[in-house]
Amino acid sequence: MSSTFGEKIKISIFGESHGEGIGVVIDGLPAGERIDMDAVLEQMARRAPGRDKTATPRKESDLPKILSGMLGDTLTGAPLCAVIENTNTRSQDYGNLMTKPRPGHSDYTAFVKYKGSNDVRGGGHFSGRLTAPLVFAGAVCRQILAEKGIEIAAHIKSIGSVSDKPFDPVFIAPELIKRLNSSSFALIDESVEEKMRDEVEAARTELDSVGGTVECAVTGLPAGLGEPMFDGVEGAIAKAVFGVPAVKGIEFGAGFELAKMRGSQSNDPFRFKDGKVVTETNNCGGILGGITDGMPLIFRAAIKPTPSIAREQKTVDLQSGENTVLTVKGRHDPCIVPRAVPVIEAVTAIAVINLL
16 A cells, blocks of 8 residues: 655655554655744645535644654655544444445545455544644645745635636735635635535535635745646646545646637637736636646545434445445534645645646
């Protein structure tokens, strides 16, 4: 089982949802960089459970303990290792999952691949709990990127049938980026928050869950990053984003809407502005031929509904070989989209810093 990403800046995620702890090792970080731990903790708090009605009531402090790689507030150049303790587990809630896999979850596929040895408690290594060390790694990387003028921000594009305004594809104000980066329910149009919360609450009261989309933008990227074909920017970011549990789709720029357009509509006209080549529109999402063009890099990720729901569901008993039903116990998010926002930002930072 391998959970690593990156070549220049390489991260390795370890741990399981109900184990002693979870964490990350980051190789290749430059020595001498100062890291603002308060800013790191702010990002981790945006993802942490038990702080909003849309999230699981499981509460974890999510305070990373640095084992190596930092002296005071400065990176030493050695592998940076951080561990986050699991303190609020209820493993007894998962006893019936050893032989009855949850629909929509990794229980069955992991059972087959790892010959029944996989840890099903809380999803084990497949759990969204593992996104905590991802956010830690991304929070470190994005501070290094910010020094180069590269900023990352994401927002809840939709929950169920309720949608937020999209990013301006050509210009994203620094003030908006700053506001989104500090929000636990990140929206461009904050007036839609109540409707989104109503959508989540309706699912929760019906013992169900609801999904949505997250839109992410990267500004300040120079033109010329990436390679054609198999090492393109879209591929690098998509690989990182699909490492986030529950992500089932990604589109860049106008995405699938491009299939409805003619070339005269989809092409982004070039022009000079202040001595720099820009595009008047940004249907390509800041990427052409797998290479950045200097415009904002914009993509959207589809987040499926939380598979662990309290409704009775059909499944199988792997021990008896019979069809059966399952009622999932435990504490689960009726909607993981708000907590997914800082995670998408984090993995984007990890992908982008490798492109540099």
